[in-house]
Amino acid sequence: MGQITNKKAVMQLGFPELSEALEIHYQLSPEELRKAALERGEAYLTDQDVLAIDTGEFTGRSPKDRFIVTDNLTKDSVWWGDVNIAIRPEVFDSLYTKVLAYLHSKVVFVRDAMVCAEESNRLTLRVITETASQNLFAYNLFLRPEDTIDPEWTVISAPGFKADPVIDGTRQHNFVMLNFTRKIILIGGTGYTGEIKKAVFTVLNFLLPQHNILPMHCAANKGENGDTAIFFGLSGTGKTTLSADSDRQLIGDDEHGWGENSVFNFEGGCYAKIAGLSPEKEPQIYQAMKRGSLLENTCFYPLSKTVDFNNLSKTENIRLSYPLHYISNTVSPAMGDVPRNIFFLTADAFGVLPPIAKLNRAQAMYYFLSGYTAKIAGTEYGINEPEATFSACFGRAFLPLHPTKYAEMLGEKLDKYPLNVWLVNTGWTGGSYGTGERIKLSYTRAMIKAALNGQLDYGPYQKLPIFDLMIPAWCPGVPSAMLNPANTWANPYSYEETAHHLAGLFRKNCSQYKGFSDGMLCSVGPVIEEAR
Known part of the structure; x- marks a missing residue:
């Protein structure tokens, strides 16, 4: 754990393309990431000692700039159109090379993680980010392995890299690209952390139906008698709020799979929309806002470091990410009947x-x-x-x-x-x-x-x-x-x-x-x- 600077160690990680990076920080703890984010000027602290960041130009996802590589694996199976925009393999390969070259002069943060609480369907990830705060987000949102894992998919997020649409074949300078054959998610030009989360969700939506598992954009909780309930809903409908019930155990707030005999969480954390948040209306989410969690695009009361949850002048999409165990009554492992x-x-x-x-x-x-x-x-x-x-x-x-x-x-x-x-x-x-x-x-x-x-x-x-x-x-x-x-x-x-x-x-x-x-x-x- 910690800083890695020698090429041999990078080769052992199984990702030699990073060997030229200025510094590589592997599997840092939340405290180490928090310290790095503050020292690097990526973040600031609220009066509740919570790390807060601004994601810059993009405060939400950019659906028109998400692409899927079309090849033998995807050409006849993907639902092509304005949701899934096709891009040629050579366009992806060119941008991939450019992003790695860009990262050679940067400090890089690497995290190994997993998704899917049900072990038989688990997918392993290596998340490589340009910023410490994005790596903290990955720690909060994904499952955290106790032992060394062999990552199957790689996620690379370089918000400082901007594509040239004329040369690189993108719509504008930001992009999210999914390559199912090479098992790589490539993100550039945007600091919005939700792009990482939803790109991985899209991968699961492609893979899990092949195993007769229904992937769902929903929250889930469990009653005292073991009864599971699931809550479908788009942003702003109350999915996270209503699933966080003090009388029931939370399985998860956003992404789940429904298999033969169980419902299981994909993630290890929550990414709550917190416009209008108050301890009276949403006590569990409010209490999860503590050291280790990450605030995004919030505003503050004048001359203070106190978050004003009703000030949406930056964006209505203000967010809080935190590990699932920050909610007091959760199911572990995050599964239900x-x-x-x-x-x-x-x-x-x-x-x-x-x-x-x-x-x-x-x-x-x-x-x-x-x-x-x-x-x-x-x-x-x-x-x-x-x-x-x-x-x-x-x-x-x-x-x-x-x-x-x-x-x-x-x-x-x-x-x-x-x-x-x-x-x-x-x-x-x-x-x-x-x-x-x-x-x-x-x-x-x-x-x-x-x-x-x-x-x-x-x-x-x-x-x-x-x-x-x-x-x-x-x-x-x-x-x-x-x-x-x-x-x-x-x-x-x-x-x-x-x-x-x-x-x-x-x-x-x-x-x-x-x-x-x-x-x-x-x-x-x-x-x-x-x-x-």
Whole structure:
């Protein structure tokens, strides 16, 4: 462990291309990485002694700049298009050589790590970073081997290297490239740490279905009786918040696999979105913000080192990464049984979906492929009213295979195991964003608790028109009047008009999957009357 400067030691690491680097720091501890980040001017400390960094130009992923090398392994299997952008092997090889040459004059940090808590499906990694802070992120997010491992995949992140689009074949100076044949992830021109995490997730989304394991963009936890629950949801829907439940053990907050008899975490840590974070609303995440964790792109109160979680002037995507064991009640190893409950989380800014609804199998497939949530006015430039977002399987950007492959796998699971599937709206009620109000977190927690405890298993239920959803007439801890969204709007005609608008967006999105499941899938979605 520590600094390596001689060529023999580098050769023993199995990566001779690094032999010309100025310095190589291998498998540093979090304390050593923290010290290095501060000494190198990469980071600063908050008044809670937490390391904080700014990721520079990019404060989020850049999906249009992620490429997959097209070769004999990928050309007929990858879902090519605007999600998976093809690049030729020779383009990758040229950039790979340039990035290594760039690193020859740099101090380099190397970390060996793993993903997948289930040992039989474990993938080993070597993560090479230009910065100490990115290496700390890798320590926090991935599984930490106790013994020496033989890395199968290599991740190289050089945020200071900028490509020349004219010469290098990229769209702009930043890039993420996945080479499945050479088993290399190459990242340049961006300091956003989430690119490392999601590139590895994409690799697993390609490899695990070959072993009949469904990779999922979801959180998971486990009750006292051993019942596993999984929470699908896009950013901002409450996936991390709702899975961090003091009454249940956390398996993981973001990435899991569903095998023959288990659900298992891919990661060894959490990467929480912390806009508006408070000890009252999210106590477990707040308490995980301590020495060893890493803050990204936060702002501070004037003339202080106190983080202002409501100041989003740098980005709405402020983040905190920390090891899984920073959450007090976690499962170790991070695995659970086959789930008994699945929750599809959506932040419906149109305010027309119910706070909770029970889905049948066909509806579960429909909403899984839809992957719906909504952006709210003001969150991005040019958005002046709620905007529907559909991300297939709640993770379209990370799917190297066609979405219907993952949907088919989910369908097989639903046929095999008895479980409940719920649609949960963590967004608005009583009107769209700007008119209605956000559903209280306490109400959402109460509904999920009731579902987990079996209190919603037997009804009574009522059917919501247009979306044809079954909603409970009663739920402990929740005002019955708000369970049916149509009853919460002051103007019923406005509700119906908005509901028809959102239903139309659902159906338009679903049209791309008409060939799936004998073309019957879209028939279970919202119903729009031709004449009203």
